[in-house]
Amino acid sequence: METDIFEKLFHGIAVTLIREKQGAGDLVEDLSKIVYKQESGRFTKKMINHAISWLRSSHIIGYASKSIDCDYLNIKENDRFYFLDVGIAHYFVARAGADEATISGIVAENFVYLSLLRRISQDIAGNAPWFATYGKIKGELDFFVRSLVDYNNYGIEVKAGSNSGKTVSRLLQDGKIDYVYYLKGDTQGGRTEDKKTQTVPLYLADRITFNLGKE
Template sequence: MRFLMALFYLWEICRILNREKKGLTEDSISEELQKLVTRDYSSNISKATCNRAISWLYFSGIIAFCVEITEMDILDFKAASRCYVMDVGLANYYLTRTGTDSRVLTGTLNENFVYINLKKRQDFPQEISFETPAFATYRGGEIDFVVQSLQSSTRYLVEVISGKGTAGTALKALEHGKVQKLLYLKGGMDGKSETILIYMLERYSFN
């Protein structure tokens, strides 16, 4: 029964992944899910029930969390501000069934893929800092991921770009000296900004 309930919540988590990239509107993933579920299905589902379902998904390795760094201040962070599905195939299955259009689906899956790659780099032997991957807000905008090398302490902004996107917030943070490098995941190099095809991320070294 708990397994079925957890998978039901996974459906709603995928809906959250498709939203505008502003993190959660509520204070926690549990409260965000509870709001969605009570609005769409039943008002009798409690926060404790949501917590149990999320815990099951997390400890089963199905989802993992992302920290929010506020205004690019490493000391000002909000834990578990976003979550991702730890299997791209499973994410694709649920996202497709929520009615996601192809453009949004590609962008969400690409970002999910990058999250999984960064999460692996925090396992032993650890390559990058922080307990979990992190995204950031800065001057009214958002940056997909913030990465810091353990070897050199070089700080990167990572942007998963689709179409002709330019990641204006990340460029602004780079220009203001908040980080040393900006990595575009799409496909060149311009000064401090690098662009690589997303499937080449596995071979990229943060150093």
């Protein structure tokens, strides 16, 4: 019964990622509620928490933390889970019933999460990658980076296609972030005249730098 819980958790993680894409915020406890509700008490919350811990320590899932209003001193830890393999992410999100566009968006975001995770403590602050919320407009930013190179704030918006994000533009306008990276699946790249916003092909996520304040 204890090993059977893992498949339920994989499904739960996929569901929370899909819900986030539809605009609903998730907490780690929401994952426990999904599994607990599905099994009508067959699994205890203690068992679920132990299973989550095992999956994290085994490097099967990882977590992201939430920055409130892009404040690096106001961080809520363990607020979203990601898979540590994009193939597994694709499999379970598709199995949960997501459409093709949603799957592409989640897999793209998961890919960037893994890129940022590899850079934690090297040139990115925090114990895990951060995403951010902006209470002023009730918006959400895919990823927020506090650079350990130039100590500027970077907003990262991930798009499987070629669309742009409204929240990241407002955060830049309001001075909450200093630079913006759009990581898009359908682009040849480019940057604005003021060099504050850069568009980069998604597959080059590992190549973006966080030293623009020193240029």
